[in-house]
Amino acid sequence: MTHPIFPPDKLAKVMELITHYPEGKQKSAILPILHIAQDNFGGWLSTETMDYVAELLNILPMEVYEVATFYSMCNTKPVGKYVFEVCQTGPCMINGSEEIIQYLKDTLHIEVGETTSDGLFTLKTVECLGACGYAPMMQLGKFYREHLTKEKVNAIIEECRNTAATNN
Amino acid sequence: MVRKLLLEKAHLEGIRGYDVYRREGGYRSVEKALGEMTPDQVTDEVKKSGLRGRGGAGFPTGMKWSFIAKPEGVPRHLVCNADESEPGTFKDRYLMEFLPHLLIEGLIVSSYALGSHVTYIYVRGEYSWVIDILETAIGEAKANGWIGNNILGKGFDLEIYVHRGAGAYICGEETALLESLEGKRGLPRIKPPFPAVKGVWDRPTVVNNVETLAAVVPIILIGGEEYAKIGVGKSTGTKLISTCGNINKPGVYEIDMTISVEDFIYSEEYCGGIPNGKKLKACIPGGSSVPILPANLLLKTVKGEKRLMNYESLADGGFVKGSMMGSGGFIVLDEDQCVVKHTLTLARFYRHESCGQCSPCREGTGWMEKILRNIDTGKGKMSDIDLLWDIQRRIEGNTICPLGDAAAWPVAAAIRHFRDEFEWHVLNPEESQKRNYGLAHYADPLEPAVAAV
Numbered sequence: 300m301t302h303p304i305f306p307p308d309k310l311a312k313v314m315e316l317i318t319h320y321p322e323g324k325q326k327s328a329i330l331p332i333l334h335i336a337q338d339n340f341g342g343w344l345s346t347e348t349m350d351y352v353a354e355l356l357n358i359l360p361m362e363v364y365e366v367a368t369f370y371s372m373c374n375t376k377p378v379g380k381y382v383f384e385v386c387q388t389g390p391c392m393i394n395g396s397e398e399i400i401q402y403l404k405d406t407l408h409i410e411v412g413e414t415t416s417d418g419l420f421t422l423k424t425v426e427c428l429g430a431c432g433y434a435p436m437m438q439l440g441k442f443y444r445e446h447l448t449k450e451k452v453n454a455i456i457e458e459c460r461n462t463a464a465t466n467n
Numbered sequence: 468m469v470r471k472l473l474l475e476k477a478h479l480e481g482i483r484g485y486d487v488y489r490r491e492g493g494y495r496s497v498e499k500a501l502g503e504m505t506p507d508q509v510t511d512e513v514k515k516s517g518l519r520g521r522g523g524a525g526f527p528t529g530m531k532w533s534f535i536a537k538p539e540g541v542p543r544h545l546v547c548n549a550d551e552s553e554p555g556t557f558k559d560r561y562l563m564e565f566l567p568h569l570l571i572e573g574l575i576v577s578s579y580a581l582g583s584h585v586t587y588i589y590v591r592g593e594y595s596w597v598i599d600i601l602e603t604a605i606g607e608a609k610a611n612g613w614i615g616n617n618i619l620g621k622g623f624d625l626e627i628y629v630h631r632g633a634g635a636y637i638c639g640e641e642t643a644l645l646e647s648l649e650g651k652r653g654l655p656r657i658k659p660p661f662p663a664v665k666g667v668w669d670r671p672t673v674v675n676n677v678e679t680l681a682a683v684v685p686i687i688l689i690g691g692e693e694y695a696k697i698g699v700g701k702s703t704g705t706k707l708i709s710t711c712g713n714i715n716k717p718g719v720y721e722i723d724m725t726i727s728v729e730d731f732i733y734s735e736e737y738c739g740g741i742p743n744g745k746k747l748k749a750c751i752p753g754g755s756s757v758p759i760l761p762a763n764l765l766l767k768t769v770k771g772e773k774r775l776m777n778y779e780s781l782a783d784g785g786f787v788k789g790s791m792m793g794s795g796g797f798i799v800l801d802e803d804q805c806v807v808k809h810t811l812t813l814a815r816f817y818r819h820e821s822c823g824q825c826s827p828c829r830e831g832t833g834w835m836e837k838i839l840r841n842i843d844t845g846k847g848k849m850s851d852i853d854l855l856w857d858i859q860r861r862i863e864g865n866t867i868c869p870l871g872d873a874a875a876w877p878v879a880a881a882i883r884h885f886r887d888e889f890e891w892h893v894l895n896p897e898e899s900q901k902r903n904y905g906l907a908h909y910a911d912p913l914e915p916a917v918a919a920v
């Protein structure tokens with residue numbers, strides 16, 4: 300595995316982030332930097348990526364592992380290109396999140412936590428994302444998809460397939 | 468019509484941007500505070516307003532500010548808590564998404580009062596587009612001289628940074644938030660020392676909720692006394708409520724705290740009633756951590772008075788016959804909802820979010836989830852209900868942070884008010900998989916209050 304390296308613009312952003320915290324407290328920038336790293340290196344944090352972040356922050360790799368394994372947004376295992384994170388907490392459940400999760404399982408032929416064999420989709424269940432009034436909902440990349448129905452789910456899957464096809 | 472102090476302009480076109488916001492009178496509270504007031508006067512105004520923390524605990528904000536330690540030569544910090552992750556709660560997101568400059572304006576005035584020259588907004592990681600909105604607004608405010616060095620030529624310097632979290636409800640708890648801001652796992656600290664003395668990087672720190680800090684703007688503009696005239700008793704000013712579940716108009720509403728719960732649910736101005744002519748069964752009025760109430764106890768207090776949407780009235784009757792204002796996350800359940808199942812999703816939430824430091828919370832939340840799952844799927848025993856009660860009782864009060872209590876209370880309240888529904892599940896394992904228990908007697912009129920002897 301080659302040593303991961305940020306492109307110059309990302310590296311500049313990382314250096315800028317570090318200046319947000321007092322001198323000697325650069326470790327504070329860890330979460331914001333892990334987000335950039337995860338986006339940049341395939342949607343997850345490999346040991347190599349975490350070691351690189353440790354190097355940038357001048358802290359022990361262990362300090363990065365400790366943090367990455369604590370926060371649910373840090374993927375410490377590979378994920379598909381598109382991760383469907385469906386909320387399953389009470390308010391979403393009342394509004395049909397279980398049906399949406401079942402429909403996704405049936406349509407993608409995977410269980411929760413799995414990735415489709417083409418590496419395109421991962422299905423996850425998550426807890427309340429702060430969109431309870433717009434339920435059922437899921438997070439897809441940077442944005443929320445709200446008021447989900449089976450039709451909307453179909454459209455979203457199509458949309459992902461199309462973007463993946465054009466980007467290849 | 469209720470006087471809107473926060474959301475009045477939320478729907479104006481372009482209000483998210485600086486120009487419209489400023490044209491509409493934005494940043495006048497900064498001019499007033501920095502121009503005419505000392506930091507202590509700002510704090511006094513907030514004290515007079517009676518403003519109580521909008522993050523859940525309802526602690527008086529002015530008093531909290533006056534506790535901040537001021538050791539010579541040690542920087543102080545204001546940290547805005549935008550971790551918003553309590554199920555049912557999405558008001559801060561709304562405020563930041565539509566009125567980012569209102570929050571920034573509040574942050575500038577509050578930072579001035581507290582002497583914070585570097586202020587952080589800790590935003591839950593999932594709100595990533597909100598972070599972009601905030602960063603754009605901060606950029607605009609900076610370009611227009613509201614952030615930076617020597618603001619308005621008054622010698623006050625301030626930087627505001629957005630800090631992105633990464634998915635952990637526990638980081639909403641203020642000491643866990645500070646740990647997380649230091650780049651560590653979000654493990655709550657033992658108090659004391661309190662953040663006001665030893666907060667982030669051991670510096671005196673005040674942590675306040677988004678809505679709390681936004682409310683400082685109208686307080687400075689109209690004055691603390693005027694602000695305190697709105698509302699009732701110790702519930703002063705206006706409050707944002709996010710509503711969800713079985714209602715016609717889910718969303719975020721600004722109320723003054725004199726409206727009754729019944730009017731709030733059924734009026735067109737707010738929730739708009741329950742869809743499909745269904746009946747109200749239960750409600751969790753202040754976010755998932757507060758006790759659930761059956762319809763009859765929700766609408767009326769034990770004394771038979773109308774319950775109002777404010778701190779005191781929602782808490783009337785204590786934990787046995789009342790609930791709490793909490794974070795203002797209002798979850799409505801209609802007659803078709805199953806309380807056992809809903810409670811199970813909350814138990815799963817708390818098990819998932821427990822940081823694992825205290826054994827009662829770590830183990831207890833797991834047990835409660837398991838037992839509730841058994842009952843929900845028709846595999847429960849009668850003794851499980853007592854076991855659940857016993858477990859929640861052993862968590863409450865025996866942990867480092869209030870997440871343990873927050874996990875115990877919903878289970879306790881569900882058993883307290885809906886025990887017959889739990890028993891029905893146990894006694895009818897097959898039927899309970901096919902239909903819900905329904906409304907039962909939960910909406911029946913309350914028995915007349917008996918005078919205490």
Ligand SMILES: Cc1cc2nc3c(=O)[nH]c(=O)nc-3n(C[C@H](O)[C@H](O)[C@H](O)COP(=O)(O)O)c2cc1C
Nearest residue numbers: 520521522548550551552639640641675676679869
């Ligand atoms: C488990 C837990 C989660 C919390 N989550 C939040 C939150 O997301 N946002 C918030 O403002 N306060 C949250 N709080 C309350 C904070 O600890 C703190 O009281 C609050 O931010 C203080 O601000 P306020 O006085 O303006 O309400 C949480 C508390 C606990 C125990």
Ligand code: SF4
Nearest residue numbers: 822824825828866868
């Ligand atoms: S009560 Fe739970 S969440 Fe809070 S510190 Fe203890 S284990 Fe962690």
Ligand code: FES
Nearest residue numbers: 386391428430431
């Ligand atoms: S319960 Fe799903 S977003 Fe809150």
